[in-house]
Amino acid sequence: MVEIRKPIPVAEAVAQVIGHVQRLGTESISLEQSMGRILAEPIVARHNVPPFDRSPYDGFAIRAIDSKGASGDNRVPFKVIGEIGAGYVGGLPVGPHEAYRIMTGAQIPESADAVVMFEQTVETEEGFTIRKPFETGDNISYAGEDASKGEMLIPSGTLIHAGTIALLATFGYADAVVYRQPVVGVLSTGTELLDVSDDLVPGKIRNSNGPMVKAQLKRLGVPYKSYGTSSDDLDACTEVIERALQETDALITTGGVSVGDFDHLPAIYERLGAKVLFNKVAMRPGSVTTVAVLGDKFLFGLSGNPSACFTGFELFARPALLSLMGCTAPYLPYLKAKLAEDFTKPNPFTRFIRAVWQMTGNGVTAAPAGFNKSNAVSSIARGNCLIVLPSGTRGYSTGDEVDLLLIGAEQGAEDWVL
Amino acid sequence: MVEIRKPIPVAEAVAQVIGHVQRLGTESISLEQSMGRILAEPIVARHNVPPFDRSPYDGFAIRAIDSKGASGDNRVPFKVIGEIGAGYVGGLPVGPHEAYRIMTGAQIPESADAVVMFEQTVETEEGFTIRKPFETGDNISYAGEDASKGEMLIPSGTLIHAGTIALLATFGYADAVVYRQPVVGVLSTGTELLDVSDDLVPGKIRNSNGPMVKAQLKRLGVPYKSYGTSSDDLDACTEVIERALQETDALITTGGVSVGDFDHLPAIYERLGAKVLFNKVAMRPGSVTTVAVLGDKFLFGLSGNPSACFTGFELFARPALLSLMGCTAPYLPYLKAKLAEDFTKPNPFTRFIRAVWQMTGNGVTAAPAGFNKSNAVSSIARGNCLIVLPSGTRGYSTGDEVDLLLIGAEQGAEDWVL
Known part of the structure; x- marks a missing residue:
């Protein structure tokens, strides 16, 4: 008989994963x-x-007191005693009716307390005149x-x-x-899997999940170690996983987590003595997504369906790995949008749909990125977000407000809000 | 006298830059x-x-015709003649009332045209019985x-x-x-610049623009070549830039583009015979941002102010470099938001304010990321967007709708919409 698994809500699954994070240590690296x-x-x-009082403009550094009474009828003259370019310092204190010609970013010379911009001056033989008074601090960026x-x-x-x-x-x-960053192992399981450079043969497909997961890790800046593909052989697969766990901080497998006759991951978790946090999530695609822990190491058992694999990574592996690295904003950014197309399928589980969001004259809209069965590989290469449709509904219409999780954003969100 | 420059609108500056893009050639690289x-x-x-008709579930592959008339009172029996795991093919055609046990992703065997899920069967000694009829195509993912x-x-x-x-x-x-990717040279100009590992000395500051621009390039995946810092010496600076132009596809300089006595970039462009596309943009910060072209090479003359430098890169260098690489969506993604704080400064020019956007119960809001003078370095490390406030206004209040450009998104926008 087929094992009956109890699905848990996505939010609970996310919380379970985050609850088991043991932050890695620290290291010092070069700024570059x-x-x-x-x-x-x-x-x-x-x-x-600024580390010193600085001129934010090109102009002349003066003592504000000397500008007192300046007007169109009473232009006040200043004598220029030198020039200060950025990076230099004036050698002399500024005396009465004296000024330094000063460049943007340069340090205000001693005794000066205001800067007159070039445009506010008229040149004279000795320096310049001004037609308005300045206050202490005018056009000065103060230290601190x-x-x-x-x-x-x-x-x-x-x-x-x-x-x-x-x-x-x-x-x-x-x-x-x-x-410190985790080193993450990536292993694709399935007797049906060919390498990317192999020719197709009957019954087989190329391994697309392995390269995809490695790219998802690369996007997070997380180093990985590839364990290639493993056929659905319990002993051989166990051996690879045991080795991978010795060599890495976390392991991502794809495939083998369902309840089919050759889905060996559940048995392997048992052999290893790993604690399975969940093996069924109330989501589509990817309801069989499984996460287990062994000591301080995560085993992410992602679905073999590419869309489900992608989504499982973004929902569970991504925040876990970012949290391992100490990141306090590990979740995908969240946005609301109007649905740009009808989506009439009922949702017994929360549904994640690869989609394109954009700002339009009608607010933010999101349109499914095409055919979105859990095994549809063509939509996976489109879209900049996931539409999240809650379970228990009977379909959505164009214009309905829906939740989005944004994919590929540099900065994440601090909270899981769905 | 100070040179008077004519500012051009941001949109026009962007269009000028994009209009001068000469797409680079192509190359073949490994998928990884x-x-x-x-x-x-x-x-x-x-x-x-799929490359072949495939089972989307774990179940039994049958001939639909054999299920005709099945009901609760008339369970129809099937004999299991073998099992097909994913990656295998069935050796025999399926005969009348025969079935293959078949796993998710496995190829449908010859003569079968429907899949019965495990949950829909009751086991017998020879195989199983079903209580409902199936149609041709039920639970089959067809090739293509x-x-x-x-x-x-x-x-x-x-x-x-x-x-x-x-x-x-x-x-x-x-x-x-x-x-092909461009190799971009990065040169920071300014006598005031110290290296990151130098101790502060009077009148000087550390070079933060160089490391920042290199990180902005890294985020685009664009390789760079660093030319360090150059003091404000016309001849020395010209020499470095000439060398950089020989060794790179584009050059980004920071500083030296204003009209101060030691702002030598304008003179260098003239010496090189580069065509200046613009040297004044109606924007704050970064109105002195200059872009020139020499043959098929861009010279991006970014402001020495860190915020202005950052913004100039994102507005001009980023789309130009992505376009050089053939990208058809080179612009920052665009979103509208409600202002979360008053911003009362008047805007003689379009103002770009580093900010944090987030989805709230009140829609998308954006709050300035702190102190935002063009030389304020502390706000630059916060925020996930730029608020864009059009020129000619007298200040904005909390709740006003404003435009945002998102920073750090993986996928860009095809159009410049502001």
């Missing part, structure tokens, strides 16, 4: 290699930004205006992206302390 | 290396998917159902992401024909 990693220490302002020394700017657990790298560089973080 | 590259040939179904041989599935010019890789693998594309 830190893109896409997760900060294991907050970024703290090691000094003021953008960040004060000691201020916590970005918390630990944040993804390092291009802007983060700018901030780290500003404060002289030549190395960044980040969480 | 193709993530993030742009298809230079469409993906065509090289065979049907997901894709027919010769069908164009994904057009040239599309980004290769994880789903695309699945599709390429399915059809045996062990190599993918993609557009």
